[in-house]
Amino acid sequence: MKDVIIIGAGTAGLTAAIYALRAGKSVLVLEQGNYGGQIINTPKVENYPGIEQISGYEFAAGLYRQAEKLGMEYRSEKVTDIRLEDGAEAREELSSASLETGNKIVETTEQSYRARAVILATGAKNRPLGIEKEAEYTGRGISYCATCDGMFFRGKKVAVVGGGNTALEDAAFLSNYCEKVYLIHRREAFRGEEKLVKELRKKENVEFFLNKTVQELEGGATLQAVVLRDKISGEESRLEISGLFVAIGQMPENGVFAGLVDLDENGYILAGEDCRTNVEGIFAAGDCRKKTVRQLTTAAADGAVAALAAAQV
Amino acid sequence: MYTGSADAELKNSRSAGSTDAELKIGGKRMAALHLTTENFRKEVLEYEGVAMVDFWASWCGPCQMVGPVIEEIAAERTDVKVCKVNVDEQPDIAGKYNVMSIPTIIVFKNGEPATVSVGAKPKAELLALLS
Ligand SMILES: Cc1cc2nc3c(=O)[nH]c(=O)nc-3n(C[C@H](O)[C@H](O)[C@H](O)COP(=O)(O)OP(=O)(O)OC[C@H]3O[C@@H](n4cnc5c(N)ncnc54)[C@H](O)[C@@H]3O)c2cc1C
Numbered sequence: 001m002k003d004v005i006i007i008g009a010g011t012a013g014l015t016a017a018i019y020a021l022r023a024g025k026s027v028l029v030l031e032q033g034n035y036g037g038q039i040i041n042t043p044k045v046e047n048y049p050g051i052e053q054i055s056g057y058e059f060a061a062g063l064y065r066q067a068e069k070l071g072m073e074y075r076s077e078k079v080t081d082i083r084l085e086d087g088a089e090a091r092e093e094l095s096s097a098s099l100e101t102g103n104k105i106v107e108t109t110e111q112s113y114r115a116r117a118v119i120l121a122t123g124a125k126n127r128p129l130g131i132e133k134e135a136e137y138t139g140r141g142i143s144y145c146a147t148c149d150g151m152f153f154r155g156k157k158v159a160v161v162g163g164g165n166t167a168l169e170d171a172a173f174l175s176n177y178c179e180k181v182y183l184i185h186r187r188e189a190f191r192g193e194e195k196l197v198k199e200l201r202k203k204e205n206v207e208f209f210l211n212k213t214v215q216e217l218e219g220g221a222t223l224q225a226v227v228l229r230d231k232i233s234g235e236e237s238r239l240e241i242s243g244l245f246v247a248i249g250q251m252p253e254n255g256v257f258a259g260l261v262d263l264d265e266n267g268y269i270l271a272g273e274d275c276r277t278n279v280e281g282i283f284a285a286g287d288c289r290k291k292t293v294r295q296l297t298t299a300a301a302d303g304a305v306a307a308l309a310a311a312q313v
Numbered sequence: 314m315y316t317g318s319a320d321a322e323l324k325n326s327r328s329a330g331s332t333d334a335e336l337k338i339g340g341k342r343m344a345a346l347h348l349t350t351e352n353f354r355k356e357v358l359e360y361e362g363v364a365m366v367d368f369w370a371s372w373c374g375p376c377q378m379v380g381p382v383i384e385e386i387a388a389e390r391t392d393v394k395v396c397k398v399n400v401d402e403q404p405d406i407a408g409k410y411n412v413m414s415i416p417t418i419i420v421f422k423n424g425e426p427a428t429v430s431v432g433a434k435p436k437a438e439l440l441a442l443l444s
Contacts, residue, residue: 032435033433033435034375034379034434036374036378040375040377041374043372055374057375057378076436076437138431139413139417139429139431140411140413140431148373148375148414148415149413149414152400152413222411243413
């Protein structure tokens with residue numbers, strides 16, 4: 001039995017661990033992959049207050065060390081379900097008359113755990129295109145991170161899919177190394193900043209493909225071409241490229257909790273700035289929560305708020 | 314640099330300040346072996362057995378995450394030759410195996426690539442690549 005179980009070891013989860021441990025609680029952190037979350041993908045963080053510049057990895061490693069020193073228990077397990085302990089289970093577990101209620105059972109791929117309070121800090125992940133062969137070509141031409149993988153496409157033809165700032169920034173970044181950058185967007189207008197669009201239009205090796213969607217992926221051992229469909233004419237065209245950078249936003253991964261906690265229409269957990277979900281003793285912190293600004297600062301802030309509330313449960 | 318000779322290896326590592334006990338078990342190497350175009354053929358392609366090769370770069374965060382796990386596997390799995398290829402310094406090896414995202418981990422069996430894994434994975438998943 002733990003005081004607090006935290007699901008996800010990104011910035012929100014590890015900050016929550018630090019605060020809960022400092023409040024004297026026993027803490028178990030469950031993480032499906034490696035600790036650190038999304039930020040380890042970026043070489044440079046320049047907007048965390050008090051730290052002029054740091055790599056995402058160093059930032060995450062610092063958080064982990066801090067929590068570890070305070071006595072965090074950490075396990076590499078994926079959470080598959082959470083439920084409320086029913087009376088019978090509680091009685092069996094306690095084998096006494098003093099029946100505690102409101103405990104949570106957290107199931108992982110390996111085993112199950114009990115806790116007084118649970119903090120969901122599952123973050124978000126890159127949204128895939130959702131087309132055939134996408135997984136097969138990931139790391140074989142398809143990438144979700146231009147700054148991570150761009151260098152493998154030096155002098156080659158690549159495409160970026162998306163219409164937000166990330167897509168525009170990725171296209172600008174890649175245009176410095178690649179022979180040609182095609183920017184594919186399903187609408188006429190970009191969601192991203194006009195200034196970025198203007199800068200891209202000036203670049204000779206950047207070409208815009210508007211009102212088009214990626215329909216198919218072609219290639220052998222690696223990606224060689226994509227088939228595009230024009231949204232207006234319905235016409236299909238083929239574009240030869242060796243790299244496709246997908247930048248169509250993030251999405252949460254809260255499906256396994258949907259039976260218990262309320263989610264919004266996009267799958268984000270419905271919880272306010274107090275991080276409380278509809279279930280007593282279950283909190284949501286960081287990018288997995290419905291909110292307007294998804295950054296390290298807001299993830300850390302949620303971690304602190306959720307942990308201090310969880311410590312009261 | 315790995316010379317294949319136990320003595321040379323011990324000497325090298327001693328100068329790096331580690332103890333003998335940390336270094337070897339049954340005469341096998343304990344740290345991941347860094348590969349270059351010069352030794353790749355001999356150490357991987359001509360190696361009769363299982364070699365796990367981690368393609369990485371110093372600027373890659375997820376690679377830094379996986380790095381210590383690779384070293385742990387090198388220390389624990391003396392039946393596997395665990396190696397690393399720095400893609401900045403050895404672009405030819407990375408290109409030959411179509412490495413387009415790092416970390417990429419390729420398991421070679423008797424010199425042939427058998428399994429490819431892309432992205433930072435936890436230890437249990439990396440160990441599963443060997444089975
Ligand atoms: C490339 C990139 C660059 C960025 N740059 C900046 C920047 O410069 N400044 C800034 O402030 N923000 C930046 N961000 C945003 C920032 O990374 C996020 O806001 C922050 O990581 C959110 O933290 P989190 O803890 O809520 O979620 P995440 O970092 O997403 O962590 C969630 C963790 O939960 C785990 N998890 C999910 N489901 C389960 C489950 N069922 N069981 C177990 N574990 C699970 C995941 O594996 C993950 O490790 C950037 C993001 C990206 C992708």
